[in-house]
Amino acid sequence: MANELGNYKTCVSARSTDKEILKCSQDGGIVTQLFAFALEEGIIDGAIVAGPGEEPWRPQPMVAMSKDELLAARGTKYNISPNVSFIKEATRSFGLDKVGIVGTPCQMQAIRKGMLYPFGWRDVPDKIALALGIFCMENFPYQSIVQLVEDHAGQKLENVSKMNIGKGKFWVYTDRGAVVDLPLKVTHKYEQPGCHVCLDYVANLADISTGSVGSPDGWSTVFVRNAKGETVWTKAVAAGCFETKPIEQVKPGLELVTKLANEKITKNQKTIAGRASFGAGKALRNPYI
Amino acid sequence: MGLLGLLSKLFHKSGSSAKSDTGAVKMVESKRKEEKSVADKITVGHVHMSGCTGCLVSLADNYGGLLTILDRYADLVYGLTLADVRHIPKMDVALVEGSCCINDKCSVDEIKETREKAAVVVAVGGCACYGNITRFCRGGQQNQPQHESFLPIGDLIKVDVYIPGCAPTPQMIRNVCVMAYLLLKGNAEQKALATSYLKPLMDLAAKGTEACFCNLMTEVINQGLCMGCGSCAAACPVRAITHEYGKPQGQRDLCIKCGACYAQCPRSFYSFDVVNNYEAILGAINGALQ
Ligand SMILES: Cc1cc2nc3c(=O)[nH]c(=O)nc-3n(C[C@H](O)[C@H](O)[C@H](O)COP(=O)(O)OP(=O)(O)OC[C@H]3O[C@@H](n4cnc5c(N)ncnc54)[C@H](O)[C@@H]3O)c2cc1C
Ligand code: SF4
Ligand code: SF4
Ligand code: SF4
Numbered sequence: 001m002a003n004e005l006g007n008y009k010t011c012v013s014a015r016s017t018d019k020e021i022l023k024c025s026q027d028g029g030i031v032t033q034l035f036a037f038a039l040e041e042g043i044i045d046g047a048i049v050a051g052p053g054e055e056p057w058r059p060q061p062m063v064a065m066s067k068d069e070l071l072a073a074r075g076t077k078y079n080i081s082p083n084v085s086f087i088k089e090a091t092r093s094f095g096l097d098k099v100g101i102v103g104t105p106c107q108m109q110a111i112r113k114g115m116l117y118p119f120g121w122r123d124v125p126d127k128i129a130l131a132l133g134i135f136c137m138e139n140f141p142y143q144s145i146v147q148l149v150e151d152h153a154g155q156k157l158e159n160v161s162k163m164n165i166g167k168g169k170f171w172v173y174t175d176r177g178a179v180v181d182l183p184l185k186v187t188h189k190y191e192q193p194g195c196h197v198c199l200d201y202v203a204n205l206a207d208i209s210t211g212s213v214g215s216p217d218g219w220s221t222v223f224v225r226n227a228k229g230e231t232v233w234t235k236a237v238a239a240g241c242f243e244t245k246p247i248e249q250v251k252p253g254l255e256l257v258t259k260l261a262n263e264k265i266t267k268n269q270k271t272i273a274g275r276a277s278f279g280a281g282k283a284l285r286n287p288y289i
Numbered sequence: 290m291g292l293l294g295l296l297s298k299l300f301h302k303s304g305s306s307a308k309s310d311t312g313a314v315k316m317v318e319s320k321r322k323e324e325k326s327v328a329d330k331i332t333v334g335h336v337h338m339s340g341c342t343g344c345l346v347s348l349a350d351n352y353g354g355l356l357t358i359l360d361r362y363a364d365l366v367y368g369l370t371l372a373d374v375r376h377i378p379k380m381d382v383a384l385v386e387g388s389c390c391i392n393d394k395c396s397v398d399e400i401k402e403t404r405e406k407a408a409v410v411v412a413v414g415g416c417a418c419y420g421n422i423t424r425f426c427r428g429g430q431q432n433q434p435q436h437e438s439f440l441p442i443g444d445l446i447k448v449d450v451y452i453p454g455c456a457p458t459p460q461m462i463r464n465v466c467v468m469a470y471l472l473l474k475g476n477a478e479q480k481a482l483a484t485s486y487l488k489p490l491m492d493l494a495a496k497g498t499e500a501c502f503c504n505l506m507t508e509v510i511n512q513g514l515c516m517g518c519g520s521c522a523a524a525c526p527v528r529a530i531t532h533e534y535g536k537p538q539g540q541r542d543l544c545i546k547c548g549a550c551y552a553q554c555p556r557s558f559y560s561f562d563v564v565n566n567y568e569a570i571l572g573a574i575n576g577a578l579q
Contacts, residue, residue, distance in 0.1 A: 058534075061519065079534075079535065080516075080517035080532075080534070080535025080536070081517075081535070082517050082518060082519030082522065082532040082535055082537075083518075083519060084518045084519035084520045084523055085518075085519025085520075085521075085522035085523050085530075085532055086519070086523070087519075087520075087523045088523045088524075089523070103518070104516075106516045106518055106555065107518045107519075109518075109555050109559065109564065110518040110519075110520040110555045112564050112567040113520075113553075113555050113559060113564050114520060114523075114553060115567055115571060116464070116486070116563065116564060116567050116570060116571065117461065117464075117489075117552070117553070118458045118460045118461050119452070119453055119454040119457065119458065119461055119524055119548075119549045119552040119553045120454050120458065120523065120524025120525060120526060120547075120549035120550070120552075120553050121458060121460075121523060121524060121553070122347075122456075122458040122459065122460070123458070123459075123460070124523075125460055125571070126460075139516065139517070141534060141535065141536075142534045142535065143534070192516060192517070192535075193513040193514075194513065194514050194515045194516035194517070194556065195516060196513070197513075197514060197556075198516065199561075204565070205564070205565070205567070226568060284512055284513065285508060285512045285514065287514055287555070287556045287557065287558060287559050288559055288560070288561065
């Protein structure tokens with residue numbers, strides 16, 4: 001398949017050198033570290049991240065304007081955080097001229113569509129200063145996470161310290177040290193339907209995108225995609241923010257990323273094709289034409 | 290000569306006087322360039338139907354960019370208060386702001402005449418596309434209290450391109466102007482780019498004259514396409530959209546029917562050919578306006 005990993009200039013395996021960031025970040029702390037660095041350097045005035053919400057593990061988009069706020073938003077929440085909903089607000093109520101934003105591949109698509117077609121995003125396109133993408137196979141409604149963690153894994157959501165999808169399983173870790181894993185066979189039906197037409201796994205349109213897949217535990221795979229991403233990444237590495245290894249020297253490496261990207265895209269292309277004849281002589285809408 | 294023409298002249302006078310020490314060769318060169326670009330300009334008119342002039346202000350909020358457009362790419366041949374022309378002339382592109390009051394013969398004649406005279410009709414803003422705030426009119430306003438029936442222009446004439454939103458953003462109007470220029474005057478490659486950029490906006494125009502928060506329900510969420518990005522909420526001018534558990538909820542009483550949310554949604558239309566090239570396209574637009 002052509003270009004399933006999108007365009008990129010460099011790809012490395014990396015992790016933050018900041019112990020505090022690494023403590024609660026999902027993988028190599030790439031997102032939190034990059035935003036912290038960009039804030040310090042004045043590359044961004046603030047970043048839209050998935051902050052804590054009203055219920056445990058329910059994210060609420062927030063504009064982080066300090067390292068403490070970035071730290072509070074570390075870690076993956078496997079349910080929807082509509083980060084893009086803050087993109088105009090960040091430039092208005094928060095007064096940011098240089099906005100950072102983290103998001104899933106679909107949210108990066110939303111950002112780029114919005115830069116080309118800013119129907120309601122007045123003065124926003126030029127203020128998007130750093131768009132960080134996170135790999136994403138699928139996402140879940142909040143209530144699915146409640147059901148998976150409380151019913152299937154038998155844990156109280158407020159006791160959960162981390163969730164992760166990896167090695168073919170959905171992992172739930174608790175404060176008291178319990179580890180429960182669910183086969184993805186169980187989780188599939190709880191996925192958000194909108195994910196099943198998604199054709200991007202590794203955030204092809206971000207300035208820099210990152211995920212766990214491809215790198216060893218605690219490390220992240222990082223694609224530096226465009227000139228802007230390269231400038232920020234090079235500066236951050238030069239400032240000692242990251243340890244890096246050539247992606248060719250880590251296991252399982254890009255081969256696995258490519259395989260998963262292909263699997264996702266192929267499966268979802270089938271879904272899209274199926275939608276064309278879903279009813280009797282009636283199609284479901286195809287957003288891509 | 291209208292206000293903008295004057296502004297544009299002034300702007301370029303000061304621009305050239307700053308370079309008064311440049312050699313004669315350069316001057317000739319730039320003169321030739323100027324002549325060439327003038328010859329290649331498209332003609333554009335701003336047709337004001339029943340709207341609040343917010344769309345026009347948005348166009349003007351491109352500041353220097355607008356002057357560059359008027360200088361290099363487009364002659365403004367019609368526009369209330371802007372160009373001293375009484376009757377709708379022939380033009381390449383008509384930017385129509387506002388809906389049409391069908392109780393007002395003058396407006397009805399004018400929108401029909403616009404269709405006859407313009408090669409491309411662009412509905413600029415929610416009112417022209419979807420009625421927007423004018424949908425809520427019940428008449429009674431002075432000095433024409435009997436004027437109460439306002440239709441999106443697409444209910445009276447064929448419209449080629451839609452720019453939804455209230456107000457449509459300066460950047461969006463600018464992008465469409467540049468693309469319209471490339472479509473009409475560009476080389477084959479530029480025409481192809483402009484066509485793929487404008488196609489979704491033509492599809493919106495072909496799709497109909499009703500818009501509402503409900504489009505997100507019926508055409509995105511009900512269709513199994515929403516992934517909770519939040520683009521819609523960020524686009525809404527009246528903050529009618531919030532996200533509950535990741536999905537858009539609309540306060541439908543607040544919705545003014547501008548169509549921005551649906552157009553902004555990446556799951557309403559999304560062209561990989563266009564969006565994957567966002568850097569090159571934005572680079573070209575910014576370059577054109579330098
Ligand atoms: C729904 C989902 C599915 C994912 N699937 C995969 C996958 O299949 N393979 C893979 O390799 N990686 C996947 N990831 C990415 C991975 O889990 C990590 O988020 C990524 O590696 C970044 O880790 P980090 O240590 O660099 O970031 P951290 O420093 O921990 O920062 C993570 C950042 O992401 C933000 N964030 C957290 N949850 C969300 C959310 N739901 N929406 C938007 N932003 C959020 C946080 O606020 C924080 O700013 C997924 C992430 C999400 C949210
Ligand atoms: S799978 Fe695609 S649509 Fe679903 S959250 Fe991930 S990037 Fe978005
Ligand atoms: S913009 Fe579209 S996909 Fe995104 S949250 Fe709104 S309706 Fe859903
Ligand atoms: S919900 Fe908001 S953006 Fe959508 S049509 Fe109504 S007013 Fe416009």
